[in-house]
Amino acid sequence: MPDPAGDALLDVRALDARYGDFQALFDVSISVGRREVVAIIGANGAGKSTLLKCVAGLMPARRDAIVFDGAPIGDLPAHRIVARGIALVPEGRRLFPSLSVEENLLIGGQLGRPGFWTLARIYELFPALAVRARLPSTALSGGEQQMAALGRALMANPTLLLCDEISLGLAPIVIRDIYARLPAIVAQGTSLVIVEQDIAQALAAAARVYCLQEGRVAFAGAARDATREAVAAAYFGT
């Protein structure tokens, strides 16, 4: 269950979020420890992406609803949050189409946060990208695009990496390949939040799991306790 208070890297406390009149998140509280991998699962529209957007600063939140590394960051804009060490791999990859593969990676590191990840190390992690460095990002396959999007986020040397649906639209073998690189990322001291619809993949990679249902936390616990029955109950309600 959640880390002892004060020790968590990220603490989301009673977060509400809305799009106009539509409320997407109700009183959501989650925490992520240092070097921990946390999965967030849930059906379409459960609020998973909204939660990541709030943490990354793309959606406004109450100042003290999001505490990172001991500091409230809920009201900071996205460009200030990445400077503090939270990087988001957005759903659908969203590489910059008019930038080459290498430029996409370089712009990820444009803040110059010091850390392990450099262009050379990204190419070591994803050798496929090194070969295609000069190509426009639109020339990559789906899996390579996902690697580039991960690489772009890593170039910011984040202490917390948020991954939104990194398996979306990819072949199973490519998904396995990408998930196989995640431990190397955690090994550098980065915590991961993995938002997935592919539950099996997410549970295998994570230590703890939260299940969102209609904007509320319906299940929270260790990944190994998330039995098929527990997940089904949290997904669909009982």
Add this chain to the structure above:
Amino acid sequence: MEWTNTIVQGVLTGGLYAMFAAGLSLIFGVMRLVNIAHGDFIVLAAYLALVVTETLGLDPLVSLVIVIPLMAAIGYALQRGLLNRTLGDDLLPPLLVTFGLSVIIQNGLLELFTADSRRLQAGALEVASFEVARGVSIGVLPLLQFVAAVAVIGALQALFYRTAFGRAFRATSDDPAVARLVGLDNAHVFGLAMALSLAVVALAGVLLAVRANFDPAIGPARLIFGFEAVIIGGLGNLWGTLAGGIVLGVAQAIGAKLDPGWQLLAGHLAFLLVLAVKPEGLFPRIRA
């Protein structure tokens, strides 16, 4: 030989139009903002240079050292203070606000400087020329203008495709939300783009003002020339913009040669012809 001369003069004028167009195309490319006041900023730069040359006794070209940074600062402040608030999914608010700016600048200049035609005095440079062939002579000033235009386009091209600065512009243009995720402050990036645009405008305005008379009302026509050069060349292609400016300049020169009253008409006809035959422009940007 007479026709050669006409075409050469047209090409040289085209450089100036390309400079008008470059600033316009730059901000449209980065933030989808159509700056209706663009022409009036050209005129504003000319008046700023007039004040600088008259109060400090500087040569107009030397005054650029003051006018370019000043216009860039105005651009940054304007973008951060006003225009950023108008940006969104709707193209109309920035259009209306810059239209309002255009009216304000024109009337402000009218109030301060009257409607009298003015000109920057560049001394002997204004009439200096050399003969490249029998009957074809090139004015030093028009040539300087053209060289400046090529240099500006080349510099912008290098800035856009070879520097971190340009990378930030392209990324923000592609996807402003994801640009924020990599730490780019959109408001600041847009401010820098407008500063750069008005720096180019400053150069174009001063070069225009040493060659031709200006008064507070000539801005909108410069805006049209800039627009036409952008569209003829193809949106989003800087070298195409230079070509567009040249096509416009040559068409105007040929029109003027046939009948002095046809100068503007010929330019507009060339523009309409391109729009009818190749609406994406002569050199559209190829996107994968």
